[in-house]
Amino acid sequence: xxxxxxEELVRRVQQxxxxxxxxxxxKYQYKIAQLINRYIKDQHExxxxxxxTFIKAYRALPGFRGDSAFYTWLYRxxxxxxxxxxxxxxxxxxxxxxxxxxxxxxxxxGRLRNYETPEGVLLSEExxxxxQDALVKLPDELRTAITLREFEGLSYDEIAQVxxxxxxxxxxxIFRAREAIDKRLEPLIR
Amino acid sequence: xxxxxxxxLSAMLDDELETSRASKVMGRISSDREFGRLMHRYQMAQExxxxxxxxxxxxxxxxxxxxxxTEEPALLVPRAAVSRRYRDKVVNLxxxxxxxxxxxxxxxxxxxxxxxESGEILAQVQMQSPTVKASMEPDLRxxxxxxxxxxxxxxxxxxLPSVRLVSGSTSR
Numbered sequence: 001x002x003x004x005x006x007e008e009l010v011r012r013v014q015q016x017x018x019x020x021x022x023x024x025x026x027k028y029q030y031k032i033a034q035l036i037n038r039y040i041k042d043q044h045e046x047x048x049x050x051x052x053t054f055i056k057a058y059r060a061l062p063g064f065r066g067d068s069a070f071y072t073w074l075y076r077x078x079x080x081x082x083x084x085x086x087x088x089x090x091x092x093x094x095x096x097x098x099x100x101x102x103x104x105x106x107x108x109x110g111r112l113r114n115y116e117t118p119e120g121v122l123l124s125e126e127x128x129x130x131x132q133d134a135l136v137k138l139p140d141e142l143r144t145a146i147t148l149r150e151f152e153g154l155s156y157d158e159i160a161q162v163x164x165x166x167x168x169x170x171x172x173x174i175f176r177a178r179e180a181i182d183k184r185l186e187p188l189i190r
Numbered sequence: 191x192x193x194x195x196x197x198x199l200s201a202m203l204d205d206e207l208e209t210s211r212a213s214k215v216m217g218r219i220s221s222d223r224e225f226g227r228l229m230h231r232y233q234m235a236q237e238x239x240x241x242x243x244x245x246x247x248x249x250x251x252x253x254x255x256x257x258x259x260t261e262e263p264a265l266l267v268p269r270a271a272v273s274r275r276y277r278d279k280v281v282n283l284x285x286x287x288x289x290x291x292x293x294x295x296x297x298x299x300x301x302x303x304x305x306x307e308s309g310e311i312l313a314q315v316q317m318q319s320p321t322v323k324a325s326m327e328p329d330l331r332x333x334x335x336x337x338x339x340x341x342x343x344x345x346x347x348x349x350l351p352s353v354r355l356v357s358g359s360t361s362r
Contacts, residue, residue: 001205001207001208001212004209005209005213008213009216014265014266015265015267016265016266018260018264020216022220022256022259023217023220025255026219026226026252029251029255030236033251034237034241034245047247054255055255058265059262061267124246127234131235131239149204155206156201171197171206174204175196178200178232178235182228182232189227189231189249
C-alpha cells in the first residue's frame with residue numbers, strides 16, 4: 001500500500017503538483033535523516049545534506065520511470081549526496097561509518113552519536129524519556145500492540161494473529177497508544 | 191481534530207491504509223498545519239522508540255524544503271513517460287477485462303441460440319479447464335460431464351475455457 005501511494009504521489013508531482021512532493025518529503029524525512037546520519041555525524045550537516053537530497057530528487061523526478069520503488073531510488077540519491085558531501089570536504093569515511101552496502105540494507109536502530117548543542121541534547125533525552133515513560137504506563141493491550149509494531153516490525157495482520165483479535169482492533173489499539181504517547185510529547189515540542 | 195482521520199494517519203505511517211484513504215490523509219497534511227505537526231510527532235515517537243539516539247528533523251524541515259521547491263520550475267512529464275510499473279499494471283488489467291468481456295459476449299451469443307441455461311454453459315466452459323478438473327468434486331464432475339456431452343449439439347463447443355464461474359455452488 002505504501003508503494004502505491006508513492007506511485008500516485010510521484011505521478012502527481014510529474015504533472016506539476018508540488019504539494020504532492022511535500023507529502024513525499026514529510027513521509028520520508030525521518031528515514032533519509034537517519035540514513036545520512038550514518039555517514040555524516042554532525043546533526044546540522046546531516047540535515048543540510050538531507051535537504052539537498054530532496055531537492056536533487058525533485059529535479060531528477062522527470063527521469064524516474066518506476067523501475068524501482070520510489071523509496072529505494074530516493075535512498076540511492078541520499079547515499080550519493082552524502083558521499084559527495086564527504087568527498088568535497090576531503091573526508092574519508094571512518095571505521096565507525098558504514099559502507100554503502102550496509103546503508104542499502106538500512107534498518108533503523110543502532111546507536112548513533114549526536115553532536116547537538118547541550119540544550120538540544122537535554123531536550124532529546126527528555127523526549128526519549130517521556131516516550132519510555134508513556135510506554136510503561138500504557139494499558140497492557142495497547143503496550144503489546146505498539147511494541148509488536150515498533151520493536152518487532154510485525155504487520156497488523158500478524159499482530160492480530162499474535163493477540164487473537166481482529167485487525168481493526170489492532171489498528172485502534174496502536175492508534176490509542178500513539179495518542180497516549182503524543183499527550184506526553186506535545187507539551188515538549190511546542 | 192477528526193478522530194477517524196487521526197486513526198487513518200496512524201495506519202498510514204505503518205503502510206496499513208488503503209491508497210485512496212492515504213491520499214486523503216496526505217492531502218490534509220498539506221493543507222492543515224496542526225495535522226502536519228501531529229504527523230511529525232507520531233513519526234518522532236516512532237523513530238525514538240526504535241532508536242533513542244535517532245536524528246530527528248526539526249518541525250520546520252519539510253517547510254524549508256517546500257520553500258526551496260517553490261523556486262524550482264514545476265515539472266511536466268509527458269504521459270507516455272509515466273511509471274513503467276504503473277503502465278504494466280494498467281495493461282494487465284485491460285487484458286483481463288478484455289478476456290472477460292469476450293467470454294461474456296460468447297456466452298451470451300450461445301445462450302441466444304441454445305436452449306441450455308447460461309449457468310450450465312459456463313459450467314461446461316469451466317469443465318474444459320485442466321485446473322478445474324483436478325480440483326472438482328467427483329459428483330460435480332460427473333454432473334458437468336453429462337451436460338458437457340450435450341454442449342456439442344447446442345453449438346457451445348469450443349467456448350473459451352478461461353472463463354471463471356462467477357458464482358456457484360457444488361450442491362445440487
